[in-house]
Amino acid sequence: MLLHITTDGPPIYQQIVEQIRYRIVSGQLGVGDELPTIRGLAESSRVNPNTVARAYRELENEGLVEKRRTVGTFVAASEAKLTAAERRRLIAPHIDRVLVQAKQLGVPLDDLLAQMTQRNAKLHDAPIPTPAKESK
Known part of the structure; x- marks a missing residue:
């Protein structure tokens, strides 16, 4: 390992x-x-x-x-048997670290979420969702 x-x-x-x-x-x-x-x-x-x-x-x-x-x-x-609450508790410190680093680097939340979506798709070989186009 x-x-x-x-x-x-x-x-x-x-x-x-x-x-x-x-x-x-x-x-x-x-x-x-x-x-x-x-x-x-x-x-x-x-x-x-x-x-x-x-x-x-x-x-x-x-x-x-x-x-x-x-x-x-x-x-x-x-x-x-981990509950949803326990899973959230386990992931919270990692999310906090990413959010603090993003703020320190000046990365807007929208950009961070887009990067996370792209990374998730790469890690799980899933198609990357495209944002819906805004209608005028």
């Missing part, structure tokens, strides 16, 4: 939590999928194993993963 870890952002364990959480919620990791071992993920991400263990504990506390003694860590079945 490849993770993008930066030293100038949130704490490393939180970056791991957010990236694994995103993969679970987005369906990239399904119920029952096994996560890498703590040591394996630590080595591939070049972080301390205690950092990965802390991230896994947080994911387990959220009910997204479950530890199976002597077998490993797996995506929990409860993942499918």
